[in-house]
Amino acid sequence: MLHDMKLEDIVGDQYKEVTLDLYGGFTRKIIYTEIETPYPDGKLIVSTTDKQGIITHVNQSFVYMSGFEEEELLGAPHSILRHPDMPPAAFADLWNTVNAGNKWQGFVKNLRKDGGYYWVKATVIPNVRDGEVVGYTSVRRKPSLTKVDECIKLYPTLF
Amino acid sequence: MPYQFTVSPDFTPSHLAGWFIFNTWLQRQMSEAIHLEIYHDFQAQRQAIENDQVDLIYANPFDAAMLVREKGFRPLVRATGVSGEAIIAVNHESKVDNVVQFDSAVKVAVTDAPDIQMMGMIMLEPGDLDADNVENINCQNYVLVAKKLFNNEADAGIFLESAYDELSSIVKARLRIIVRSQISVIHHTLMVGPRLFDKSEQLHELLINMQNNEKAKGVLDSLGFQQWETVDDEEMYFMNDLVDTLLV
Known part of the structure; x- marks a missing residue:
């Protein structure tokens, strides 16, 4: 279950509100700011989900960067990180790629619990056990600033 | 047998x-x-x-x-x-404090340890460095990686953290760590x-x-x-x- 964002969780006075249609056919009210949390050097953000995209494992870097508690993340859809600046086409491409059993990679602007954001270079692979896909592993690493700048220009054109 | x-x-x-x-x-x-x-x-x-x-x-x-x-x-x-963590180090006199400050093409001293080399390359990515613009200088061990840095034959070196820690204090005094992995x-x-x-x-x-x-x-x-x-x-x-x- 994914709840609407709450104003009391938001850091900063300058914020915007929007309602997003998310994977799985539900909507979520998003409150977001222009406050960026820089990606820390040398760390990886790691998570796994089941086949429906429900989070089953997170590491400490995920907890730290997302601003959520681990208990809030486990059992939530991965789209809890979905930022309104990310074009839906990027996620459609992600799901099409991993559902076909392939590795997906891209640059993603993720939403924090406090309304801020952080950029990552994300890689998602299907977890195959005994020949069957049982879920997905996503690993995020520090992105190239040049690539992020390219995405900042490109992504608004994809809506 | x-x-x-x-x-x-x-x-x-x-x-x-x-x-x-x-x-x-x-x-x-x-x-x-x-x-x-x-x-x-x-x-x-x-x-x-x-x-x-x-x-x-x-x-x-x-x-x-x-x-x-x-x-x-x-x-x-x-x-x-x-856990096998990686370190990127430079000559202590290098002007580089962060991987984003490297030139667009660099020489990196490495051993053939594939996990450490992979993690080191991931830590160079934020500086727009990858296999296309990084020239690997292959070394048999981490002491030789350090030597490449002393002699300014490499811009950066990728070390296994525990191997770096075991370098002598004299050697480490001539190096500077700019980033270390915390993957665990x-x-x-x-x-x-x-x-x-x-x-x-x-x-x-x-x-x-x-x-x-x-x-x-x-x-x-x-x-x-x-x-x-x-x-x-x-x-x-x-x-x-x-x-x-x-x-x-």
């Missing part, structure tokens, strides 16, 4: 004797002949794996997936608290091959109880380990998936 045991060639030199002590202890406990073969580089070790000349291996995380998927190996144990979930694993499957339970019991026996604890000390802990199949799959995500 004795069983064949080998160790990932990236162990630190100070622990070479420890692996022979461990193998002697293991043979006595198992009442089996086990030959420890040390390969000096990953290529030679991979060739031995390919030729089915390995039954027991303390495997580099990079090779673990291949051992499971292609050779049917199973995980047994890992050393508690030991990628580790070496002791793995058994098909010829040893019928003894893997016995082996596992011996290993996870080593810290409870004074003599066996001394053997662990010689490896620089506190104790072994179980690695189950799912943990192994998880690490292999993780390494797969990092290979692009």
